[in-house]
Amino acid sequence: MSLVFTGVCSHAPGITGREERAPKDQRDALYGAYAEMRDALHAARPDAVIIIAAEHFANFFMNNMPAYAVGMAQSYQGPIEDPEWLRIPARTQPGNAELSKRLIAEMLQTVDVAYCEEWQFDHGIMVPLHFLDPESKLTVIPANINCQGPPLTPLHRAWAFGEAIRRAADSVPERIALVATGGISHWPATPDSGRINEEWDRTFLDKWLANDRDGMMDYTDADTYAEAGQGGFEIRTFIAAAAAAGGPGKLRFYAPIPIYAVGCTVAEMEIA
Amino acid sequence: MSLYSLSKLIYSLNRDPVAKAQFLSEPAKLADNFDLTAEERDAFVSHDVGKMYVLGVNGQILMHMAALCGIEWSDYLQRMRDGVKTHGPVREGIYAMTTGTDEKVAGA
Numbered sequence: 001m002s003l004v005f006t007g008v009c010s011h012a013p014g015i016t017g018r019e020e021r022a023p024k025d026q027r028d029a030l031y032g033a034y035a036e037m038r039d040a041l042h043a044a045r046p047d048a049v050i051i052i053a054a055e056h057f058a059n060f061f062m063n064n065m066p067a068y069a070v071g072m073a074q075s076y077q078g079p080i081e082d083p084e085w086l087r088i089p090a091r092t093q094p095g096n097a098e099l100s101k102r103l104i105a106e107m108l109q110t111v112d113v114a115y116c117e118e119w120q121f122d123h124g125i126m127v128p129l130h131f132l133d134p135e136s137k138l139t140v141i142p143a144n145i146n147c148q149g150p151p152l153t154p155l156h157r158a159w160a161f162g163e164a165i166r167r168a169a170d171s172v173p174e175r176i177a178l179v180a181t182g183g184i185s186h187w188p189a190t191p192d193s194g195r196i197n198e199e200w201d202r203t204f205l206d207k208w209l210a211n212d213r214d215g216m217m218d219y220t221d222a223d224t225y226a227e228a229g230q231g232g233f234e235i236r237t238f239i240a241a242a243a244a245a246g247g248p249g250k251l252r253f254y255a256p257i258p259i260y261a262v263g264c265t266v267a268e269m270e271i272a
Numbered sequence: 273m274s275l276y277s278l279s280k281l282i283y284s285l286n287r288d289p290v291a292k293a294q295f296l297s298e299p300a301k302l303a304d305n306f307d308l309t310a311e312e313r314d315a316f317v318s319h320d321v322g323k324m325y326v327l328g329v330n331g332q333i334l335m336h337m338a339a340l341c342g343i344e345w346s347d348y349l350q351r352m353r354d355g356v357k358t359h360g361p362v363r364e365g366i367y368a369m370t371t372g373t374d375e376k377v378a379g380a
Contacts, residue, residue: 017345081339120287190367
């Protein structure tokens with residue numbers, strides 16, 4: 001039918017795995033924002049949810065690294081990490097291989113996506129699902145943008161990927177939702193973990209909320225690395241979501257929470 | 273090429289239940305399947321997170337491996353700081369340290 005929902009959220013493993021180590025008011029407000037997003041997502045009655053993630057070498061590695069990949073399986077398993085460490089039990093999420101195939105075929109008209117009949121979810125998808133679909137009811141189609149192993153896809157191609165997702169969603173009779181997940185500035189999984197450039201984040205978020213394509217394109221990887229850390233490369237997922245949705249955004253939550261290692265963000269975007 | 277091999281070993285370990293089982297019982301045998309330097313092999317077999325961090329292993333796969341080894345979060349961060357103190361700055365990759373070895377940005 002069409003794209004019926006677009007949202008973005010953080011996926012840092014500390015959000016679940018170190019839940020109690022954040023200030024309680026911040027933790028509660030963040031968890032509340034995820035709950036609001038969950039309600040909005042389910043209210044859109046999606047037949048499937050495309051989750052654009054920036055995974056962390058759970059499926060893709062430097063031996064054969066796609067810039068863009070989309071899942072084409074009947075089901076997916078996760079988390080790949082120790083479930084006790086992530087505090088998310090192992091689960092199987094339904095997929096829809098046939099729907100994936102139709103969506104991918106349309107995306108390929110403009111973007112050379114890889115398809116994957118196997119995919120293990122890491123925290124990048126498991127943390128959002130933990131909040132947005134606690135009972136594993138939704139049909140999920142994972143998508144990935146390589147934000148880990150340079151050289152990385154240019155930002156304007158992430159935008160084109162978002163446009164391709166929108167066109168594909170609009171070309172099928174099913175109701176498709178889109179959730180993009182990534183961090184803004186952060187230095188995850190290093191001793192710098194907890195460093196967050198709030199000013200950089202808010203500048204980027206202002207551009208994202210205004211769906212300012214030119215503003216979002218105005219970053220080089222060198223500048224992002226210097227000012228926003230290697231985690232900042234994940235703005236690609238936000239950019240793809242903005243391209244897909246087309247409308248302005250609505251911020252439900254943003255706060256730097258150092259023990260969670262990221263400026264925690266929950267937002268939605270109007271479909272235009 | 274060697275950092276690539278060490279990284280690939282950890283990537284394989286993190287996603288493969290058979291490799292995980294072998295890692296717990298015979299880590300050296302698991303390492304033998306990859307073309308590693310002695311330094312890399314020793315660091316891997318002895319769960320030396322600090323050394324592997326300095327060698328340039330991507331933090332994401334190292335974080336997952338540390339979780340597999342049961343290393344708690346603050347301890348994981350401290351092991352990387354200690355690695356830099358002992359062995360010097362991160363030698364390769366995009367996960368270099370930008371803070372001081374006595375700094376604890378998140379209080380952890």
